[in-house]
Amino acid sequence: MSMLKSQTPSSPSPNEGGGLGGRIQRWYREVWAELKKVVKPTPQETTRMTVAVLGIILTFSIWIAILDAILTVITQNLESRFQR
Helix, strand or coil, X not given: CCCCCCCCCCCCCCCCXXXXXXXXXXXXXHHHHXXXXXXXXXXXXXXXXXXXXXXXXHHHHHHHHHHHHHHHHHHHHHHHHHCC
């Protein structure tokens, strides 16, 4: 885990001890601190990201459909040549 210069490793408080319970408490405290840093996207950002994802899905769907059509034609031509 890399730390910034401003961060210092937190040492267990005296009531935590070094056992499993203390480590679990420290873990929950660190997780909670990280969750406080989370920034929710604005509605505009959410819309923009959704449109981008849908655009990528549409692009790949069209690409796969074209590739499927080409491979279908090739396969049918090969089948007709070998069935004679």
